[in-house]
Amino acid sequence: xxxxxxxxxxxxxxxxxxxxxxxxxxxxxxxxxxxxxxxxxxxxxxxxxxxxxxxxxxxxxxxxxxxxxxxxxxxxxxxxxxxxxxxxxxxxxxxxxxxxxxxxxxxxxxxxxxxxxxxxxxxxxxxxxxxxxxxxxxxxxxxxxxxxxxxxxxxxxxxxxxxxxxxxxxxxxxxxxxxxxxxxxxxxxxxxxxxxxxxxxxxxxxxxxxxxxxxxxxxxxxxxxxxxxxxxxxxxxxxxxxxxxxxxxxxxxxxxxxxxxx
Numbered sequence: 001x002x003x004x005x006x007x008x009x010x011x012x013x014x015x016x017x018x019x020x021x022x023x024x025x026x027x028x029x030x031x032x033x034x035x036x037x038x039x040x041x042x043x044x045x046x047x048x049x050x051x052x053x054x055x056x057x058x059x060x061x062x063x064x065x066x067x068x069x070x071x072x073x074x075x076x077x078x079x080x081x082x083x084x085x086x087x088x089x090x091x092x093x094x095x096x097x098x099x100x101x102x103x104x105x106x107x108x109x110x111x112x113x114x115x116x117x118x119x120x121x122x123x124x125x126x127x128x129x130x131x132x133x134x135x136x137x138x139x140x141x142x143x144x145x146x147x148x149x150x151x152x153x154x155x156x157x158x159x160x161x162x163x164x165x166x167x168x169x170x171x172x173x174x175x176x177x178x179x180x181x182x183x184x185x186x187x188x189x190x191x192x193x194x195x196x197x198x199x200x201x202x203x204x205x206x207x208x209x210x211x212x213x214x215x216x217x218x219x220x221x222x223x224x225x226x227x228x229x230x231x232x233x234x235x236x237x238x239x240x241x242x243x244x245x246x247x248x249x250x251x252x253x254x255x256x257x258x259x260x261x262x
Contacts, residue, residue, distance in 0.1 A: 001247065004067045004105045011069030012081040013037075013044035018091035021059060028056030034091050044081070053253055061253065062213075062234045066105050068098035071130055076137070093137050100130050100142065103149045106208070106227055109247075110156040113226065122152055157206045157226055161186065212236040218255070 017040065020033040031037055039047045039057070048055045072094050073079065082090050107123040126149065129140055163184035170190045178198040182205055189209040199219040208227040213235045222228055223243035230248050239255040 001105065001108050003071075004101055004108065006065045006067060007070040008045065010074055011044065011065075012073045012090075013040050013046075014069045014072060014082070014090070014094045015060075015063055015065055016040045016044075016046065017082060017087075018094045024059075026057075026059030026062070034087065061251070062231055064229070064231045064234070065098050066101035068094060068101040068130075071101065072097050075131055076134055089134050089138075093134050096137055096140060096142055097130055099146065100126055102229075103146060104130070105229065106153055107149060109227055110153055114156045114159055118152055119156070122149055153208065153227065157186070157188075157208075160184075160226060161204055161206060163204075207232060217242045 013036070016037040017035070018033060021027040021031050023030045029038065037046075039055075041047050046052070046060070048057065052058065052060045072090065073081070076093060076097065077085050077090055103126050104123060107119055107126065111119045111123065126145065129137065129145070132140075161184040163186075165182070165185040167190045168186050168188045170187075172195050173191050173193045175192070175195045177200050178196045180197075180200045182197075182200055182202050184204040185202070186206050187210040188206055191211050192215045193211050194214040195212075196216050197220045198216050200217075200221070202220055202222045203224045204226060205222075206226045207222075207229075210232065212232045215236045217233075217236050217238040219239065219241040221243045222233075223245060225245060228245060228248065233244060233248055234251050237254065238250070242250070242254070244250060
């Protein structure tokens with residue numbers, strides 16, 4: 001799924017220009033939508049890429065466009081950057097294509113886990129939207145597309161999980177779930193901000209939309225989680241013992257040594 005991974009070298013720094021952010025623990029400054037980040041260089045690269053966290057831009061290390069940046073830059077606008085093309089249209093198209101690419105990622109993952117024709121057809125349909133002309137993309141009802149895809153993803157989840165344990169949409173902020181057997185549980189949309197999931201077994205758990213910001217995944221088994229994404233992992237904390245799905249990478253800011261068991 002390389003085409004669904006961000007390729008900054010072939011993007012015009014769209015996430016650094018089109019999107020807004022507010023001064024917070026994640027961003028050292030406030031930036032309006034459509035305004036270039038002060039760290040963006042003339043060649044569309046980040047001037048502090050190797051030190052984003054230490055410079056106060058941890059939020060940038062969590063974000064992932066799922067390949068939408070290069071799609072909009074090189075396909076939708078045929079390699080003409082926002083400095084010379086219609087920037088407002090490009091900036092409006094980018095977040096929509098980003099949502100579509102996220103859906104493609106989920107559909108590709110669903111096909112890998114439980115292939116069937118409905119998923120393949122849905123993938124083709126969504127993919128066609130991502131290569132449409134800017135005007136066609138702007139006319140899309142992305143919420144409706146997302147709702148249709150969600151039905152398929154939920155069906156896949158229910159087929160693959162054998163547990164009735166549901167924490168869907170639950171407020172688990174700061175919850176102590178260490179050493180828990182959470183196999184095949186449903187965590188769709190759950191708030192796990194700052195939760196302690198140390199050594200928890202999350203095998204086959206559905207993680208779509210779960211908020212893992214600051215959650216401690218040290219020693220946790222997420223190797224066979226359903227629909228876990230790189231941004232979710234990047235937002236959490238973990239260590240060398242944390243098991244991740246093969247398609248995901250261990251974040252550079254995670255501890256390289258196992259944390260002490262308590």
